[in-house]
Amino acid sequence: MIRVLIADDHQMFIDGLKSLLERESGIEITGSANNGTQALECIEAQKPDVVLLDINMPEMNGINTTALIRKKYPAVKVLILTMYKTKGFINGLTRTGAAGYILKNTSHSELMEAIRTVAAGGTFFSKEVAETLSDKKPRFEVHSDASLSKREIEIIREIAKGLTTKQIAEKLFISYYTIETHRKNILSKLQLTNTAEVILYASQSGLLD
Amino acid sequence: MIRVLIADDHQMFIDGLKSLLERESGIEITGSANNGTQALECIEAQKPDVVLLDINMPEMNGINTTALIRKKYPAVKVLILTMYKTKGFINGLTRTGAAGYILKNTSHSELMEAIRTVAAGGTFFSKEVAETLSDKKPRFEVHSDASLSKREIEIIREIAKGLTTKQIAEKLFISYYTIETHRKNILSKLQLTNTAEVILYASQSGLLD
DNA sequence: TAAAAAATAACCAATGTCAGGTATTGTCTA
């Protein structure tokens, strides 16, 4: 019996998935959570074998949650379930120790295969995800990590509000050059080239909620 | 018996919802579609009573699909199912004739209530959506995406991919100056001042994908 | 407590965007 915990911010998705998985033999849904913090509490209480984790959740994002799960409960397998195949996320998550990464547009049978594979100690990546992984080439040692710092996230939020580098510097009472540096580090960490891509990434990954 | 069609670009979501709704008495799932075009084909073939429509789908977006369904099949009720509660989008859809608008984080019971209400000829809006509708201060003005031209939306999508004005001009085989003009018109129509705001708006209103 | 990471600051050249215009042609529709 594989014990599974579902963490997703959309209750409707949880309900549907639960109904779907309950029909499968050999799988038991221990519970569900709507964010990372809740997920950790559920793991503590329920000790599942596999956690189906959405990365687009409020309060605590997927990377941080994965890192905490791996640290506190090394026996629990993390299977990332998401709509996005953002390079930064995939790299960050696999490095953090996710056992698998599948997209929400994958089929029922592939989902089952993924759950069984990671429960058995293996790794599972959707075809599209695997392709993204294979063409990664981290250019900078220090800044190739997808985990953005608090300050960087704060600055992305100001950019999303439409503020310019100069305006952000004034608002945060720090130098224009510092903001410039942060912006450059953000682009570098996410392996992007301009603001438009950063805002799209931030919006889609729930960084702005 | 209420005949329901599900349209969503995530197969996993469809599978889950299907499994969930099949357990309900009085509801029959006639089929599913992964985009707007497919949804229209399914309606023609299956004549459902209610269409559960995700607005964040590729190929054809929710507003266009809703408009076409209302025009060709006035008897079919459209129940919008989405993650977003963006003002401009909600207004656009209700104006187009959607019978209901519920968020993906709503509960199972609320979903059932929504389906039954719209099937009976009523309207149903999630609490949060209703609040957004009654909100006097819209985040984005009435100049919303209804007034953006096809070309403008196309250009916004290219900007979101990270292309510069020059690159877009080359890709679309038109002048750099034309793209500049379109960008200025986009900013003016949406009453925004820079690219970051445009991308956030586009992303949150489901203009992309 | 030593090492790592984050936050700070600076400079400059190249490139890109924005805010003002003006103007022509094609297409839809009241």
Next chain:
DNA sequence: TAGACAATACCTGACATTGGTTATTTTTTA
């Protein structure tokens, strides 16, 4: 069929971003 809208194109000056660097101070973590 006239008027509105969409798409096209052009120009300029001002302003903003990006890439390539280096470097110090502060904070966090192992």
